[in-house]
Amino acid sequence: MFGVLGMLGGGALAAHAYSNSQQSIPNSAYGPTLWRNESTDRLFPATVGEPPNYKYDAADKQVAQWSRMGISQDTSCSEGLSGETKETAERLGCTAVLRATYVDLTGEMVATVxxxxxxxxxxxQEMGAYFDDQEHADVPDAxxxxxxxxxxLAAKWQGNRRNGMGGExxxxxxxxxxxxxxxxxxxGRTSGNLPGEFGDYGANEEDRKPWMDAANALSETFHTHLGNLER
Structure with a gap:
């Protein structure tokens, strides 16, 4: 599976995607193969943001809220996901996981999509139900x-620095x-570990909220973006 994204990252896939763009393919046929046929720059744009209206695309630099730092060449489901999320995806027959890391325009928040x-x-649909449950969990899966x-800016981004999750x-x-x-x-600041009484009465949950909100918003942005790539 490693070779899939290796090809994705090169000109071979760009040429393949261009070739496919010249064909008239129904959405229902193209959807399942989109991840193989679109270039990485199309799947993970250099910048992404939530469009204010239909006049803008999520990849339009005028609405940029996140800048891409890099794209992983490892497409393994077991290496790309963790915890209950990995178990759920693998149970449902996960084929691949494509990842890219972004930093928001303030330079303070990092995210892997x-x-x-x-x-x-x-x-x-089952994966979506799982994400809905996680959004309301006391301790959401990473x-x-x-x-x-x-x-x-994402050079030190690692597992013990994860503060929020979201999914669509x-x-x-x-x-x-x-x-x-x-x-x-x-x-590297971690959330949800306030000591003593500072962590009582939902304070830890509130401390995680900005990262949870950002993760959910970014997942919704990519939901829209990928939907727009379907032809």
Whole structure:
């Protein structure tokens, strides 16, 4: 599976994607193969943001909120996901996990976005139900294994710095994907570990909230972005 993204990262896939763009392929046929046929720059744009209206695309630099630091060449489900998220995806037949790391425009928050490739059928809906449950969990699963990018603000991004998670299923038999996001602080600050009475009465949950909100918003942004790539 490692070779899949190795090809994704080179010109071979760009040429393949261009060739496919000249064909008239129904959405229902193209959806399941989108992850193989789109270039990495299309799947993970250099910048992403939540469009304020239909006039903008999520990859439009005018709405940029996150900048890409790097793209992982490891597409293994077991290496790209962790904990209960990994167990759930593998139980549902995970085919691949494509990951990229972004830093927000303040330079303070880092995130790894994972595109989870699932079998056609009900797997996407089940993954979506799992993410809905996690959003309300006392201690949400960290979901994605952080992808550190040397020489960037994400150089020290690692598992023990994860503060928030979010996820979205793209659903539908012909579009078998889910998005998972893990967020943290660039400076390594961890959330939800307030001592003594400071951690009582939901304070730890509130301390995690900014990272949870950012992870959910970024997963929704990629939900929209990938949906726009379907032809």
């Amino acid at each position: 994972a595109i989870i490739v699932l079998p056609e059928g009900a797997a996407g 979901a994605v294994v952080p992808f550190a990018v040397p020489g960037t 299923a793209l659903g539908g038999d012909s579009f078998p994907y889910a998005i998972a996001v893990t967020t943290g602080a660039v400076n």
